[in-house]
Structures are given as structure tokens and as C-alpha cells.
Amino acid sequence: MKSIKWETLFISIGLIVLASVCYNLGLATLFLGGKNLTADAYSYTIMFCMPIGFIILPYIVAKKFQLLPSKSKVSIDFKILAVLVAMLTFFDVFIFKTGESFNQLIISTSEEFLFRYLIFNILCKDMSKWQAIIINSLLFALILHLNYSFLDNLIFRFPIAIVFSYIAQRFGLQYSIASHWLYNLIVIKFGI
Numbered sequence: 001m002k003s004i005k006w007e008t009l010f011i012s013i014g015l016i017v018l019a020s021v022c023y024n025l026g027l028a029t030l031f032l033g034g035k036n037l038t039a040d041a042y043s044y045t046i047m048f049c050m051p052i053g054f055i056i057l058p059y060i061v062a063k064k065f066q067l068l069p070s071k072s073k074v075s076i077d078f079k080i081l082a083v084l085v086a087m088l089t090f091f092d093v094f095i096f097k098t099g100e101s102f103n104q105l106i107i108s109t110s111e112e113f114l115f116r117y118l119i120f121n122i123l124c125k126d127m128s129k130w131q132a133i134i135i136n137s138l139l140f141a142l143i144l145h146l147n148y149s150f151l152d153n154l155i156f157r158f159p160i161a162i163v164f165s166y167i168a169q170r171f172g173l174q175y176s177i178a179s180h181w182l183y184n185l186i187v188i189k190f191g192i
Helices: 004-032 041-063 078-096 101-124 129-144 148-173 173-190
Strands: none
Touching: 004 041, 004 101, 004 129, 041 101, 078 101, 078 129, 078 173, 101 129, 101 173, 129 148, 148 173
8 A cells, every 4th residue: 555645635735626626716707797696607607617627727726737647547438428418418407307407517538637647646646545435535525515414415516526546546537527416416406
């Protein structure tokens, strides 16, 4: 078992903070709009701030500081992802009818890229695969979701994060994105 390097852990937390700050700055701009906030304004914030904060900026930082290994531990197949997106969109539009397909696609893609691709690969440089999965899942559950109760995060988000991490590592990022998206739609539909 490899020993955990604290620097790697702090870098991972820093990327989460960067993502959260970017997203929350976007949310803060909604309040500048006054009392006429719409669901569209919230969707635009998700559409622009999440990809910038969770994908683009962290990826730039990781590349600039050479934080990623030369060979990724996680693959992605964009053709399969396109099929999964079509299937889940169809499923939500005609069966679940949450009206949240697009928002949840952006959220799940952004969070999965940050955690299951970037942070997982960064952690794997200094840790075993399973150490990286556990720490990555703890970061997802306890740091990203600070606005929820600690117990809820430990009981619900931590185990599902382990599942998402395993799926991404074993089958590819496209399947963890689809799993996360479906999970979010189920939570919205059934109020779990």
C-alpha cells in the first residue's frame, strides 16, 4: 500500500475549491438580477459556470502544473457517451418527465470530469487505485457537498461516489456520467 502524499490531497482539494468558487460566483450573479429570477437564469448559470469551474479551469491548472500522469487511468468513448445521452434524454422526456435533463447532464458531466477523471488521475500518481477511489469519494461526498449534513453525505453520497469512481475506472467516464445523471434524475423524480 502506497503512503498518501499530503501535497496530492491538498492539490485535489484546491481544484474542488476552484470549481466551487467559480460556480458560486455564477450563482451570486443571479441575485444581482433582482427579484425576477427565472429557471432559465439558473440553467444558464449551470450551463456556463459548471463547465468553466469544474472542467476547463481545473484542466488548465492540471496541465500547466503537470499534475496528470502521462497515461490516464480513466478512458472516455464519446460515441458511447452520445448514445447514452440520447437514451437518458429520451427516458427523462417521455418517462420521468422531470424537465431537468439538460441541467443534470451538465452537472453530472462536470462533476464526473472533475472527480472521476482529473482528481482520480492526480491521486493515482501517488496512491493505489483503491486509495484514490476512497479518497476521491470522500472528497466528493464531504467537500463538494458541504451544504448537506455530514451524516447524509457519509451514508448516501460517499457510497454512491465509490460506485461512480469504480464505474469510471473500470468501464469508462461515459458510464459514470450516465450513472450520475440517472441517479440525479431519480433523486429529483422521487424526492429521495
